[in-house]
Each structure stands twice: as C-alpha cells, then as structure tokens.
Amino acid sequence: MNTAFYLDQFLFAVLPYVVAIAFIPATVYRYRARGFTYSSLSSQFLENQQHFWGLVPFHYGILVVTLGHLVAFFLPQQLLAWNSRPLRLYVLEISGLIFGVLSLVGLAAAVMRRLTHGKVYRVTSGPDWVLFALLLLQIASGIGVAVFHPWGSSWFASTVTPYLWSLVKLNPDLTAISASPLLVKLHIVNAYLVIGLFPFTRLVHILVIPNPYLWRKPQVVRWYGRQHA
16 A cells, blocks of 8 residues: 555545534534624625625636536436537536636635735634635636546546545545546545635635625615714
8 A cells, every 4th residue: 555545545535524524513513602703704894896896706606616516416417418419518618617717816806805905904814814725726726627637527427426425425435536637636625625614714604695695786885973073
C-alpha cells in the first residue's frame, strides 16, 4: 500500500463521514442556541451598489450549478439519456460553464467589495474570509474541470454519483474516484471542506433563505434620526 492509497482512503472514505458527523449536530445546535445568527448577516445596508452586482450574479450562478449537481446525483440515468444527443450535451455543458463563470465573477466582485469598502471590511470576520477562499477555490476548480475535463455532466452521473451513493450506503467504493484527475479530486475534497464549514458561517442562511429574494422589487430604506439644533 502506498501513500496515495492511504491519502485517498482518508480524503474520500473518512473525511465525508467526519464532515457529516460535524455538520448535522452543529447545524441543529446553532439553530436552537443562536437562531438569530441563522442568516446571511447581510451588509447590504452598509453598501448596496457593489453588493447588488456581486451577490445577485453569484446567487443565480451558484443556484443553477448546484441544481445541475443535484440532478446528476438523483437522476443519473435520465441525465445520461439526455446527453445521448450531442446537441443537448453541448447545450448543457456550455450552459453550466456560463453559470459557473457568472458565479465566479459575482463572488470575486463580492470579495473585492469587502476588501475595498471600509465599513464592510470591518464587519467581515475571519471565518468569512476562509469561507470566501474555499468558495472561490470550489468554483474555480469546477470551471477548470469543465474546461480541461469536458462532458462533466456525463462522467459525474456515471462515476461520481455511484461513489456518493456508496457513501450513503456506508460502503465506500473508491475505484473510480482513485483514478480521477487531480483537479477533480481537489474539487470533491474542497466541497467536503465547504460543507464542514457550513454550520459555522453565514452559509447556514441557505436553509432558511426566502426564495422571493431573487425576484423581489428593490427595497428603499430611509434612515430617521433625531434632529440636532
């Protein structure tokens, strides 16, 4: 047994369960003990223009990309049937890449906003920066996979999905994952790290996010204060 074998065993057979064990109780505990923090902790009131051009593209992009991953996980056979026609495969792959780039551009803009706007920078915590770094790496590695290892929707459905279901069945099968390119492995491991960090960051707002946020009308906020003579 070589080092690579043991590393794969740890990253793809042990780490997922460690993350799951940490994720579930920590998420429930935070909701019960610190429910007020169960939000995105938005800094929109501090600065709105850059906030809009960063967070809205990011949310639209990441929602579509996440939906694509969920379809590949729950409906792999149907997805492979869809991809059996080259034109439909091209449309799906190009669409996924476009939304991936959209989410990366939006997140990069949001990070730059926090770096360059003084008030927003001061309310950004250490865990927030770690979260942003992991999300940037996750999206960038996903785009890299789409560019350098194309037809990801098909090989995800035929390779990654069986591996993930083997984890659910408590019988990890690393056969296909061990032979995957390094970039694919990085993308998967980083996803575990993002999930592991989930209960301790603003990401928990995903569980309670009001969906109409994406299409609601802009809000007008007026500040009232005491007038001084």
